[in-house]
Amino acid sequence: MNYDLIGDIHGxxxxxxxxxxxxxxxLSNGVYRQPERQVIFLGDFIDRGPNQRDVISIVRPMIEEGAALSVMGNHEFNAIAWFTEDPERPGQYLREHTDRHRRQHQVFLDAYQGALDYAELIEWFRTLPLWLDLPGLRVVHACWDDALVADLEVCFPSxxxxxxxxxxxxxxxxxxxxHDAIETLLKGKEIELPKGHMFFDKDGHARHEVRVRWFDGDARTYPDAFLGPEKVRSNIPEDPIGADHLLQYSHDAPPVFIGHYWLDTEPTLLAPNIACLDYSVxxxxxGMLVAYRWDGEQVLSNEKFVTVAREPSQAPTGA
Ligand SMILES: [Mn+2]
Incomplete structure (x- = not known):
C-alpha cells in the first residue's frame, strides 16, 4: 500500500x-477517498484552531471507512486524561484541571464540553494506536524508540x-x-538546558528544556541536538551535551514519520529515513499543513512533500 502521511492539523x-x-x-458519501492510496494521520487533530468539529468530521469517517489510518497525538492523549476521572482520587482527573491545561484545551472544550457526543469522541480517541509499524515504514507522533515499543507490546498486548x-x-x-514511555513516544525526548538558560515557547511559557533530534546520536552540542522552530534557536547555548541523552536511529531501519515539532522552515527531511510533517499550521x-507522498521508498526524498499554506489569523481569538 502507498500512503499519504499528513502532519498535525490542530483544528x-x-x-x-x-x-x-x-x-x-x-468526497464520496461523506468520506474523502483516493482509490489507490490511504492517508496516515500523525495525530494532534484537536486544540488551537477554529474548526474542532469540522476536522473530526473529516478524519473520523476516513479512518472508520478504511480511507485512512492514524496514530494518537499528545493532544488526544491529554484530552482523554482531562476527561477521565482519577479512580483513586474522586473528584480529580487524570490530567489535572489547572488553568494552564485548560487554556491549552479551551477551544476543544468550547466545541465539545456538555455536548452529547463528547464522551463518545473520547472513547474513539482511545482507539487510536500509539504507533504503527507497517511493512516498510513506521509512524509515531514524536519519537520512535525500539526498546520502548518492544516493552510496551509485551506488557500491554492490546x-x-x-x-x-x-x-x-x-x-x-x-x-x-x-508515564515516561508514553511521554517519549508522544512528546519526544527533551534535555535540560544548562543553568541560567531558558526561552519562551509559542504559548509564552518559560521552557528550561529543549526537544532534541532523538535519532541523531552524533549530535554533540545543544544547537546540534535541537529540534523545533528556528525562531527559538538564538536562545540555545553552544554548550556540549551528554550523547547518552539521544537514542540514535539506524540509517538502515525503515523510514519513520513524525509530527509534533512545530517546524518553521521549508519542509526538509531530518535524515534520509526520518521526516517530520508538523510545520506549524x-x-x-x-504556517503550513504538510503531507509526504510515500510510494514504498526506504530513502525518503525532499521532492515528495506536499504543502498547503495558512495565512496568519486576521484577529487572534484570544485564550
Ligand atoms: Mn504534538
Whole structure:
C-alpha cells in the first residue's frame, strides 16, 4: 500500500480539505477517498484552531471507512486524561484541571464540553494506536524508540487497539515507567538546558528544556541536538551535551514519520529515513499543513512533500 502521511492539523479544516484535494482525494458519501492510496494521520487533530468539529468530521469517517489510518497525538492523549476521572482520587482527573491545561484545551472544550457526543469522541480517541509499524515504514507522533515499543507490546498486548484503563492510569502517574514511555513516544525526548538558560515557547511559557533530534546520536552540542522552530534557536547555548541523552536511529531501519515539532522552515527531511510533517499550521503568524507522498521508498526524498499554506489569523481569538 502507498500512503499519504499528513502532519498535525490542530483544528484547521480548511487547509486539510485543500491538502486532501491536492493529493487527489475526493468526497464520496461523506468520506474523502483516493482509490489507490490511504492517508496516515500523525495525530494532534484537536486544540488551537477554529474548526474542532469540522476536522473530526473529516478524519473520523476516513479512518472508520478504511480511507485512512492514524496514530494518537499528545493532544488526544491529554484530552482523554482531562476527561477521565482519577479512580483513586474522586473528584480529580487524570490530567489535572489547572488553568494552564485548560487554556491549552479551551477551544476543544468550547466545541465539545456538555455536548452529547463528547464522551463518545473520547472513547474513539482511545482507539487510536500509539504507533504503527507497517511493512516498510513506521509512524509515531514524536519519537520512535525500539526498546520502548518492544516493552510496551509485551506488557500491554492490546495497546494499539484500545488505550485501556490500566495503562491510562499508569501513564498518568509521573514517575512510573509507563508515564515516561508514553511521554517519549508522544512528546519526544527533551534535555535540560544548562543553568541560567531558558526561552519562551509559542504559548509564552518559560521552557528550561529543549526537544532534541532523538535519532541523531552524533549530535554533540545543544544547537546540534535541537529540534523545533528556528525562531527559538538564538536562545540555545553552544554548550556540549551528554550523547547518552539521544537514542540514535539506524540509517538502515525503515523510514519513520513524525509530527509534533512545530517546524518553521521549508519542509526538509531530518535524515534520509526520518521526516517530520508538523510545520506549524496553527501558529498565530501562519504556517503550513504538510503531507509526504510515500510510494514504498526506504530513502525518503525532499521532492515528495506536499504543502498547503495558512495565512496568519486576521484577529487572534484570544485564550
Ligand atoms: Mn504534538
Amino acid at each position: 484547521h479544516s480548511e487547509p486539510l480539505v485543500e491538502l486532501l484535494e491536492k493529493l487527489g482525494y475526493r 495497546i494499539n487497539q484500545y488505550l485501556d484503563d490500566n495503562l491510562l492510569l499508569r501513564a498518568s502517574r509521573k514517575g512510573r515507567s509507563e 496553527a501558529a498565530e503568524d501562519g
